[in-house]
Amino acid sequence: MSQLSDSTQRTILFLIADTGAGHRSAANAISNAIRLISQREQEAWLAQRPATEAEGELPPPTYRIEIVDVFEEYSRFPLREAVKLYGPTIRYNPKLFGEVFHRSNREGTVMAMTSLATPLIFNGLLKLFTTIQPDVVVSIHPMLNFVTIRALRQLGLKIPFITVVTDLISVHFSWFAPGADAYIVPTEQAKQLYLSRKLDPKRVHMLGMPIDPKYTREVAPKEELRRKFGLANDLPVVLLVGGGDGAGGLHAAVRAISQAHLPVQLMVVTGRNKKLYAQLQRTRSRLHVPAEIFGFVNNMPELMHAADVIITKAGPGTICEALSCNLPIILSGYVPGQEEGNIDYVVHNDVGILALDARTLTDALRRLIKPGSPELRRRLDNARKISRPASSFDIGDKILSFLPGPGQDSVWQSQGKHPVQYRMSGRIQSAIRIRRLHNRLPKTITRSAMVRRLSRTQDISNEAAKPARRLPRRNIKNRI
Known part of the structure; x- marks a missing residue:
């Protein structure tokens, strides 16, 4: 390269x-x-x-x-x-x-x-x-x-x-x-x-x-993935996801499934919600169903392929990821306004339902995990029809x-x-000249306190940026 x-x-x-x-x-x-x-x-x-x-x-x-x-x-x-x-x-x-x-x-x-x-x-x-x-x-x-x-x-x-x-x-x-x-x-x-x-x-x-393109890659068989995550092969697996911030009624859904004594095992992804992660870890031993608790993860395709059903808030990304993994969807929550249409998308295409209360959620889950469930088979077929993993x-x-x-x-x-x-x-031309000069100078000079003060003074006088701030480091800077 x-x-x-x-x-x-x-x-x-x-x-x-x-x-x-x-x-x-x-x-x-x-x-x-x-x-x-x-x-x-x-x-x-x-x-x-x-x-x-x-x-x-x-x-x-x-x-x-x-x-x-x-x-x-x-x-x-x-x-x-x-x-x-x-x-x-x-x-x-x-x-x-x-x-x-x-x-x-x-x-x-x-x-x-x-x-x-x-x-x-x-x-x-x-x-x-x-x-x-x-x-x-x-x-x-x-x-x-x-x-x-x-x-x-x-x-x-x-x-x-x-x-x-x-x-x-x-x-x-x-x-x-x-x-x-x-x-x-x-x-x-x-x-x-x-x-x-x-x-x-x-x-x-x-x-x-x-x-993510990783949803197009082949993964290990379901049985192997379940062993990897400490799950049994003789119980249906329910994956509960609340988005990056772990929102969407996760705790209420876990409690409802536990109280219903459903014959399932859970994988719960709390995302960046550290408080919810700690809370579920403390109460896991008192649940009436086996459960594995995860924080923020980078292997969501494996978790989805190990599961039989997903319970999630109506985030568009998670919905489309679940469809690419042929998972039936139970929506446990949504953001009013921007996510309301996502509910229509899931229900209209018959790949899942909305379950905002415990009774609706557990009844829907009970129907899907029933051996030979026609509802499960129908929703899996519909998910394959509308999924676009290579989008x-x-x-x-x-x-x-x-x-x-x-x-x-x-x-x-x-x-x-x-x-x-x-x-x-003039202020934009000045900003370009300063940036180009900064890139050509040795780092020992550009990092000095005097140069930083001069840069801030120049930024203020030219009004190139208010308030004056150093140029941030980029999130991604790849040469591919």
Whole structure:
């Protein structure tokens, strides 16, 4: 890989916000798929290298991928702090969040919110773009789309902008900001909602929900996986998942199954909810069913393939992951507003049900674990019909199709360089010069207290970023 020239490198910038774990998970899923696509391209080219070099064929590009939490790293007070209220709100007052979602889901409110937020993030976006110099920008958060399109227009560069929608049915108005080059949606219902906005039908692509490529890989047989996780092979396995934050009525579901004395064994994934993990570990010995308790995990495909049924909140990522593993779904909770449509998706396709109370949940579980259950067989068949485990590869291919072709310069390079600098404001040009100088200096100099003070002084005088902050370390910076 090192033999290939950096002149063929392309930069892909993903814009996210860590409001829940779903947006980052989607960005990671697509970037992992692009990495695998790139590996296949490089291997195919190297295998035919003598012939391709003789014909003057250029090597396939390599990809530098950046995933940026824009609100955390490039917005100003109070916007940065306001976004952090998402997690506590859905946990402690979900009805309030649902009301805000529905009231804001219209053009007038979205445009008013955009006008209020733009002064608090616009300069940060310009700084981000001129620092990273992406060849394509991909948004995986609805609140970023309108302002990003404005910022790209301010630069005057033809940088492709793509929106990847991560809500299955309840797609907020802010997802479809006019002016994007492509809109990638997960379902036919989302596509129809896009078309109802009278936007260009050629720009919408129904490619599925991005889930990690590891869901396409073969795993060990169910019996072997159960031995690995300390489970018996003679009892049905129920997997309980509450999302990255461990929400969604997990504790209540565990208690209901235990009190019903169902002939099952449990695997419970509490995610980042350390309090719930400790609570379940303390009470595990008093449960009337065997249970294994996990915190945040990186082997969810194995856990899903070891299970017979999944109980989860109505997060779109977990739903699509479960479908790719042919699991029937019992929804134990949902976030009002954005996850309401996910319930319709599960119920309408007959791959699961909503069970918000203990009686409904245990009755549904009892029917599914019954030997020879026709309901289980029907839902497994339906899951196979609508699952799209390779969706991230399709989305990755679509994103790559917007990059400059072999031998073509980036919009940031060569002949386009001088017109771009001319159109930029003085403070943005200054930010670029400082960053380039910083990259050329030895680390012993750039880390000195004097240079840091000078950098902060320059940032303030040029108003390139408010408040003055050092450039953050990137979440992902890969040369693939």
